[in-house]
Structures are given as structure tokens and as C-alpha cells.
Amino acid sequence: MLGQAPPPVATTERPWGTWAQAASLLRAQRMTKRDRGKAGRPGPPVRTVALPRGEQRDRGSRGHGQPPPRGDLPCSFRGHRTLPLPPPPTPPLSGPLPAGLSQWFPALEVLDVSGTGLTEMGTELLSLPCLHTLLAKNNRLGGPGSLPKGLGQAPLARSLRVLNLSGNRFSEVPPALLQLRGLRSLSLGGNRLQGIPPDIQELHSLEFLYLGGNFITAIPPELAKLPSLRYLVLCDNKIQSIPPQLAQLHSLRSLSLHNNLLTYLPREILNLVHLDELSLRGNPLVVRFVRDLTYNPPSLQELAGRTVKTRNIPYTPSDLPEGLVRYLSLASNCPNPKCGGVYFDSCVRQIKFVDFCGKYRLPLMHYLCSPECSSPFSSASQSSTSQSESDSEDEASVAAHRMQKVLLG
Amino acid sequence: MFYWCLSPHLILTNETTDKLQMCSSEVMEQPVQTETWKARSLEELIRILHQIFAEDKVSVEEVQALMESYESNPEEWLQYAKFDQYRYTRNLVDNGNGKFNLMILCWGEGHGSSIHDHTDSHCFMKILQGNLKETLFEWPEKKGNGEMTKKSERVLRENQCAYINDSIGLHRVENISHTEPAVSLHLYSPPFNSCNTFDQRTGHKHKVTMTFYSQFGERTVCATGAPQENN
Secondary structure, eight states: OOSOOSSSSGGGSOOOOOHHHHHHHHHHHHHHHHHTTOOOOOOSOOOEEEOOOOSOOSOOOOOOOOOOOGGGSSSOGGGOSSOOOOOOOSOOOOSSOOTTHHHHOTTOOEEEOTTSOOSOOOGGGGGOSSOOEEEOOSSOOOSTTSSOTTGGGSTHHHHOOEEEOTTSOOSSOOGGGGGOTTOOEEEOTTSOOOOOOGGGGGOTTOOEEEOOSSOOOOOOGGGGGOTTOOEEEOOSSOOOOOOGGGGGOTTOOEEEOOSSOOSOEEGGGGGOTTOOEEEOTTSOOOOSOEEOOOOOOOOHHHHHHHHHHHTTOOOOTTTSOHHHHHHHHTOEEOSOTTTOOEESSOOEEEEEEEEETTTEEEEEEEEESSTTSOOTTOSSOOOOGGGGGSOOHHHHHHHHHHOSEEEOO | OOEEEOSSSOOOBOTTTOOOOSSOOOOOOSOOOOOOOOOOSHHHHHHHHHHHHTSSEEEHHHHHHHHHHSOOOHHHHGGGOOOOSSSOEEEEEEOGGGSOEEEEEEEOTTOBOOEEOOTTOEEEEEEEESOEEEEEEOOOOTTOOSOOOEEEEEEEOTTOEEEEOTTTOEEEEEOOOSSOOEEEEEEEESOOSEEEEEOTTTOOEEEEEOOOSEETTEEOOOOOOSOOOOO
16 A cells, blocks of 8 residues: 555544634643643644545635744644544645644654645645655645745655645656655556656656556656665556566566556566566557568668677777667667567567467467567467467566566456 | 355355355255344444354345444444554454454555455445445456456445445455545454455456454554555
8 A cells, every 4th residue: 555654544533624624623722731730741743733624625714723933832733643533524725734733743854644634735834844755645736836946945745755735636657755865655646647747757766656547658767776666656547658668677576557558568577577566457468460561671780780699790980970870779689589680770670479378378479580580488480370380488487487476367 | 045054164055046165065944034233332243243253154244234223323332443554464363263254454644455266255344434345247268368347336435335245246445535435333243364366357366364453452563575455
């Protein structure tokens, strides 16, 4: 479960009244303690604050009081771990976070403002020195200014570990979010995202990324640069292909791809050695052998480049124009171990099926340097489509060890 | 009316379709008196279940109505609701003196099960929090090699209780919400710890063993071994 403050089931928090109500109640409590002669020794600081949830979305009265002037408070609010929570007779908050948040609760670690109709989270966030969990799901965030400017310089950028913005209206990942370098868990499920920014790689501590239920059509290869990513959810989107670079996510344990527009997977996916869970149902995965018939013959440049590479013809940067030197550096090795050839732009795409655990047949995409190059999965020469039926047993048994579970259907 | 006998062999008779499932020849003839229960707490629900299952004959409608009558109160089941980041969990609540297993399943956002059967047992599923989508499938053909046939689907709301058994079909259960976790209360009778999962595209089945994430509120640590299915 992503970004939930303990306890995981969210309905047990007693609902809040307005800030002013809560404050006055606190004050009353303090007074009572004083009257009883107990020392007003501050207890552990307030760690968790949850605002009332409600169905009403209209901008009624803001409901949140201004923090009282310093002199008015009997003592600071540091003295409370749990706040007595009166039931909410008043409509929930809407609009920005209440002013004075960090003044009132300087030791705040967990803030849950889910379901409060928020349209923006203002500068109040910037002064919270040790917030590690921010839950703001089911609000109206998504417009410009949803996140405050200067987030990257705030203490939050280092302290925040969990951010849940699911059920909002984001159509793009807000750039400010990418400054939260300490983020471990991010949920943007159920928004309106059209894509994933390549700069997602900035969140290098990210372990959990939930992007299910959006309108994402493609995955940037930069996503694979997240070294600690263990849980990646991309279900219920419009993704048509998976970049082979995703195989570099060595820490990945669970990959959710169900209900997308995938017809095949890159064969590199078998390299994800720690992958325990892979969900693929609800994709139009091809079930028959498919060969890419639109093979464009290689250009003269490509043929020359191939020859240079395969025959190890030596060259130095002074021998060739810079553009050609760069071109030669982009050679890809043909995956066929028996081939040893290279290709640049011109390659054959084939979809082969790998039998997994004797249960499922995964359609995996292979690139070959030419139609004549024999497939990595056949020792004999290419014959007809019947070959697709008997795929490499070795590859399958390797896959069986690597993937504990494939939820295909 | 559905009712069954708690003899070693599970009998399933459906008076409307007359399908006899198991090999035992015992056929229920006297209808069971169906009571209308109201469970006012989880504890009371369990107590009444024990009472019902102490009898030789149990009515499906009675159990379903009882389960539905309990109004979910998180404070009563929070201790069993242990979530896992990657997949849904099964948390044993009561083992019904060997007659049934009562467990709570916790589904994070997007978590779902594979298509599965119920090993000739009765399965009741009540929503305690959130919503769960249930998709029913026909049994695949013997040597099935085609896409499995979807029968129906529905979204179950809080406090609703669904029922299924192998003669009705197979199902997939999933939390389709991307923002809310879901919690469900399941009763299986007789208890079982293995079942078959099915590949929707081919109908191929595969036997799996089920494990508990926690039992009676205590986290169970399982040794890693063969792939396991939480079902």
C-alpha cells in the first residue's frame, strides 16, 4: 500500500473540526491540567495531523482560523502527540492549506489532507522542517501552482519520503515534484497524466512508483535509471510498448502492466532477475507468430558501418568526419550469439514466444541484424511459422527461475 | 435454496438445475430452517457462525445473509488488516473448528487475484471496506486452448456479500481503485489450502498452494520456496 500513514486502514482517524476549534479545545485542555496543578510539561510533539474528509466540495467558509498571536497561547503546541478531535459539524476545508501550519505543529511528520477539496498546497509546506509523509489524495490538485515554488530548497526536499497525490487532476507530473530528492514512494494513480517526464530519474531514491489509472502512452527509457525502484505500477494506461531499457531496473520486484495496449514485450524483460510479479492481463498480446514484414534494406552507410565493425577495421577520430565517428559508436550487437554481427538502424523485428513454466507464452520482441540471421532461439535455419511453436527450452527454464509469478490471466 | 451437509464429502445440490457435484450419494431432502440473523459485531458474527456450522446441515442463504448483516466496523478487524506493498494478503481470523476458515483479505490499490477455482468448497466474500470487482468466468474446455469466456462482472460495495462455488464458475477478484485500499472478509467451507489458477488467454490451469500472511493477528513468516499464490 502506498503512502498511507499507519494504521493502513484510513477510516479510524477521528474527524477534525476547524483549526480554531481544535486549538481552543487544546487550550481548554491545557488550562484544565494547569488548574489541577499538574506541571504543564510539554509531552512528545504532535506528529500526525489529519484534516476532515467530506463530500462537500464547494468553497464555503474557509473554516480554518488564523493562529492566535503568540502571546495568547498558554504554551506551545509542542506538548501534544495526539490531538483531541471533535467531530466536524463544519464543512471541510477547501483552498490552500491553513495558514500557520508550521507554527502550530513544528514537529509534524505526517500530514494527511486527503479528500479536503484542496486546489493548491501553498507555502505552508515549505516551513515544515521534518515532514516525511504527505497524503493529499482525492483533492482538486493539478493546476499550475498546485505545489509551491521553492520546494527544492525547502527542508521538505530532503525530508519527504512518501507522497500520495492519487485521485487528483494532474495532467503532467509537476516539475516541482521532481525536486523532492529524498522521495521513496510516489503515487499519482488516478490522475490525467499523458506521459512520464524523463526527469523522473531525478528522484533517485524512489522505491515505489504508482502511476496506474492515467492516460500514459509511452514510457521514457530514463525511468530505468531509478536504481532502487522495486515496485512499478503502470496498469490501466494506454501504453503500447515497453522500452527494453526497463530491464536495467535491477531492483524491480513487481511490475504491473495490466490493461494497456501492449502487443509484445522486449525480450530483455527476462533479465529482471528479482521480478516476482508481472501482471499482463488485459493487453492485446499477440498469440500467433508475427514477423515484421516491413524490413527496410540497410543503407550503404549502414553496410559500410557493419563492415567496419565486424572486421574490426581500425580507425581514429582524425580519419573520419565527426558525424561518422558518432555513427559508428551507435552500433548494436545482434542478439544472436552465433551471429556476432552488428546493426545500426536496419534490423528485423520478430516476435517470438517464450514458454514460461509450461504455463504461459510470453510474446517477446527480438531484433536481428537481417532476415538471414538465424534466430537466437533456433539452431536450425529459418523455416516456416511452425518454428514458433518449439521455442528455446533453455531460455524458458532460465525464465522460470527468475520470475516467480506472471499474472497473465 | 442452497444447503449442504458437512460430511467428509462435500455435497452441492442446486434445486433449480439439479446438478450433483460430488460422488457421495447423500442428497438433502428436508429443507433447513433458515433463520434471520443479525450480527452486531465481528465477534458475534464468528460466534453465530460457529453455532451454524455445529449443525449437520448449513444453508448458503443463511450464511450469506448473516455475513451481510454484519455492519463493518474497522475497529473490530483492524488487527487483522495487514497490508503488503506488492500484493493482496490473506489473514486468518478464525478456523471454525475445522469446519470453515474465516479470513480477511487486504487489497492495496490495483491489487488483484488471478482467475481461480475453489477446490469444491463454498466461498463467501463480504466487503468490509472499499470496493472489489468480481469477474466470473466459465470453466475452460477440457483441452482448452483459447481465450476463456467471461460470464459477467460486477463491483461489490461495502457490506455486500457474494457467494461462489465451483459449479457456478471461476472468478477473478480485483481492487480496481487507484486511490483506495479494500478489505474483504472471506469464509471458505470446507477449508482448503490449494486451488487452481487459470490463464485467461489459454485456459491452462496450474495448481497453487495458498498461504496466510498472518494468523489470528500475528504475522506468519513463511520460508521462501516454491512460488506461492495468495488466493
